[in-house]
Amino acid sequence: MDIKTFEQSSLYCKICGQNFQTTINSLSKPVDVYTDWYDATEEVNNGAVNNSDEEGEDYETNEKRQSAADNQFIDDDEEEGDGDYSE
Numbered sequence: 001m002d003i004k005t006f007e008q009s010s011l012y013c014k015i016c017g018q019n020f021q022t023t024i025n026s027l028s029k030p031v032d033v034y035t036d037w038y039d040a041t042e043e044v045n046n047g048a049v050n051n052s053d054e055e056g057e058d059y060e061t062n063e064k065r066q067s068a069a070d071n072q073f074i075d076d077d078e079e080e081g082d083g084d085y086s087e
Helices: 030-045 054-071
Strands: 007-012 019-024
Touching: 007 030, 019 030
Parallel strands: none
Antiparallel strands: 007 019
């Protein structure tokens, strides 16, 4: 009888502080944990995860705020004199 042991492995993002945990076994490699994380992010981005996720709601709210801020952005790309930088 072959008894398989399962453990938890996790990823932590130093930039945004997000954690991800997945179940691994004796045959799992670090790339398997990364692949599980990548698949989970694709599910979230495609809306496959339950919409009651608070973090997703915060993201939507932040996205709407950023969009509103972008609408008030003044784009001043007119060509101006080069000043002291022209040759």
